[in-house]
Amino acid sequence: xxxxxxxxxxxxxxxxxxxxxxxxxxxxxxxxxxxxxxxxxxxxxxxxxxxxxxxxxxxxxxxxxxxxxxxxxxxxxxxxxxxxxxxxxxxxxxxxxxxxxxxxxxxxxxxxxxxxxxxxxxxxxxxxxxxxxxxxxxxxxxxxxxxxxxxxxxxxxxxxxxxxxxxxxxxxxxxxxxxxxxxxxxxxxxxxxxxxxxxxxxxxxxxxxxxxxxxxxxxxxxxxxxxxxxxxxxxxxxxxxxxxxxxxxxxxxxxxxxxxxxxxxxxxxxxxxxxxxxxxxxxxxxxxxxxxxxxxxxxxxxxxxxxxxxxxxxxxxxxxxxxxxxxxxxxxxxxxxxxxxxxxxxxxxxxxxxxxxxxxxxxxxxxxxxxxxxxxxxxxxxxxxxxxxxxxxxxxxxxxxxxxxxxxxxxxxxxxxxxxxxxxxxxxxxxxxxxxxxxxxxxxxxxxxxxxxxxxxxxxxxxxxxxxxxxxxxxxxxxxxxxxxxxxxxxxxxxxxxxxxxxxxxxxxxxxxxxxxxxxxxxxxxxxxxxxxxxxxxxxxxxxxxxxxxxxxxxxxxxxxxxxxxxxxxxxxxxxxxxxxxxxxxxxxxxxxxxxxxxxxxxxxxxxxxxxxxxxxxxxxxxxxxxxxxxxxxxxxxxxxxxxxxxxxxxxxxxxxxxxxxxxxxxxxxxxxxxx
Numbered sequence: 176x177x178x179x180x181x182x183x184x185x186x187x188x189x190x191x192x193x194x195x196x197x198x199x200x201x202x203x204x205x206x207x208x209x210x211x212x213x214x215x216x217x218x219x220x221x222x223x224x225x226x227x228x229x230x231x232x233x234x235x236x237x238x239x240x241x242x243x244x245x246x247x248x249x250x251x252x253x254x255x256x257x258x259x260x261x262x263x264x265x266x267x268x269x270x271x272x273x274x275x276x277x278x279x280x281x282x283x284x285x286x287x288x289x290x291x292x293x294x295x296x297x298x299x300x301x302x303x304x305x306x307x308x309x310x311x312x313x314x315x316x317x318x319x320x321x322x323x324x325x326x327x328x329x330x331x332x333x334x335x336x337x338x339x340x341x342x343x344x345x346x347x348x349x350x351x352x353x354x355x356x357x358x359x360x361x362x363x364x365x366x367x368x369x370x371x372x373x374x375x376x377x378x379x380x381x382x383x384x385x386x387x388x389x390x391x392x393x394x395x396x397x398x399x400x401x402x403x404x405x406x407x408x409x410x411x412x413x414x415x416x417x418x419x420x421x422x423x424x425x426x427x428x429x430x431x432x433x434x435x436x437x438x439x440x441x442x443x444x445x446x447x448x449x450x451x452x453x454x455x456x457x458x459x460x461x462x463x464x465x466x467x468x469x470x471x472x473x474x475x476x477x478x479x480x481x482x483x484x485x486x487x488x489x490x491x492x493x494x495x496x497x498x499x500x501x502x503x504x505x506x507x508x509x510x511x512x513x514x515x516x517x518x519x520x521x522x523x524x525x526x527x528x529x530x531x532x533x534x535x536x537x538x539x540x541x542x543x544x545x546x547x548x549x550x551x552x553x554x555x556x557x558x559x560x561x562x563x564x565x566x567x568x569x570x571x572x573x574x575x576x577x578x579x580x581x582x583x584x585x586x587x588x589x590x591x592x593x594x595x596x597x598x599x600x601x602x603x604x605x606x607x608x609x610x611x612x613x614x615x616x617x618x619x620x621x622x623x624x625x626x627x628x629x630x631x632x633x634x635x636x637x638x639x640x641x642x643x644x645x646x647x648x649x650x651x652x653x654x655x656x657x658x659x660x661x662x663x664x665x666x667x668x669x670x671x672x673x674x675x676x677x678x679x680x681x682x683x684x685x686x687x688x689x690x691x692x693x694x695x696x697x698x699x700x701x702x703x704x705x706x707x708x709x710x711x712x713x714x715x716x717x718x719x720x721x722x723x724x725x726x727x728x729x730x731x732x733x734x735x736x737x738x739x740x741x742x743x744x745x746x747x748x749x750x751x752x753x754x755x756x757x758x759x760x761x762x763x764x765x766x767x768x769x770x771x772x773x774x775x776x777x778x779x780x781x782x783x784x785x786x787x788x789x790x791x792x793x794x795x796x797x798x799x800x801x802x803x804x805x806x807x808x809x810x811x812x813x814x815x816x817x818x819x820x821x822x823x824x825x826x827x828x829x830x831x832x833x834x835x836x837x838x839x840x841x842x843x844x845x846x847x848x849x850x851x
Contacts, residue, residue: 195651216548513639534558560594592650603685610659625704632711661686722776789822
């Protein structure tokens, strides 16, 4: 039984000359993110993300808009990366990070005078900036380098000589990270600086990470009295082997003295202190080695006692907590059936929905940001299948209102594919599966169209009712595009995600195939032209499907994992995946690794396949794609390998490279498309 529900679409008439979205339009699309509402609820600062067609790069600036949608203006401009807008407690100043001077620094904008001054000026790249409650100080996180590791007595070049770069020496388990490349020998530490500028003072010390790591910045929070900073830290033995493990500490701003607040195995993160300073809320879970565990919302007294979960019975994964001004509730973000919501959680565990349709990126993956004013007005980044992310406002008792329109001019001249939501049952066991179908612009229900099954990665992520530029481009080329959340996806509860515990890839293929069958049953699919694609975990399942069926005329596997043994010994997240996605290390569980390897089914592949991966992908390294490509070639399967320079996981660093993902897949499918 399939139920289809049309999602809301703009009712504005399109001009006669409107055309479908084209790959070059990726340079024109803009996205709003990280909306921060002022304490009095009057202004919203947000990050405007955009791309430049001349430099082929992505940039971001800070913009302002009143909460009623008026007086929108750019606070900063130019080809820079500017992020993390944060209001001072009195709302008169705005803190943000900008690299306008060549390296990231903290800046403060004064609203009354509309002037900006640099708060820092050194080699430290600040992250997670936070105001003290009195507005007199700013805390932030930054990396502190340690001495380089030297083995032996390296030669010293003579004066004026030009020698090759020296060997790279490491004793770290994680020495490269996707999107960052070679990691510096450094530890993350907390700093404070006067809100009027001046000397920057380091608060935490030692060869431990505080607040974050050299690959994940993290967070910190002030206590209202300004005496302590609360943050996660990794100070236990051999933290590199336990990437998910953190504990919360309170750090004296005066002398750096530490108080340990939590003591359990698992990630304790995102601390926020109640307005009266009596309670600390945070997120985390007890890590039992499960592939997926719901992250819960906890509160504890400031001394670490009285810890309890507010969401233990909700079966929801939550994050990004924010205290209500009265200290009687918290706001959190949570994905529910492919839609990201803002929820209000009271101290007795009652949960109410405040806003929905959060989204911030350029794909159907979950995400989005929000903030809350003293009066309880929520500003958030909103995305729907027909609308790239804009800033929206939700207030108690009033309907949500969108207050920006970054892509209004562009989208009045483009025709997007209509998106429908569907639920169907899996042929494996009757499990209910949710999905979405994009129809080509100008869809004619009397015609039959080729269909692309597009599969999400993760695997513990979800697709949902959010704008997706790449899928819209596929639909614009005349394809039906189906994307679904098979077992293992998040936003359906812990047990749904855990159905692939130590068995991925596996039965999830039945969920995917049943979705294709459900659309075929509607009579709108040209069944001689079925295609399949996906990235990362979606690349895994693409290879898994064509290892079990020949129904697809062609496949495009983007940055897949092919050999789980090599992946768990080369990927940047390997210390975590080998411990949670698998029952243990490869040499101890050979059968489990082998039965899930894509090489175990490669000899059954007959489908023409293209593989595309970034050369600087350290999440699913290029060696994975090369193994699959060479296996296919040696088996005589029509195949092509595409290597993308400079690109990390996702192939989205350069807009032109992202466009090439779509044009490459569509070109490959066109080559094998059957035409009677």
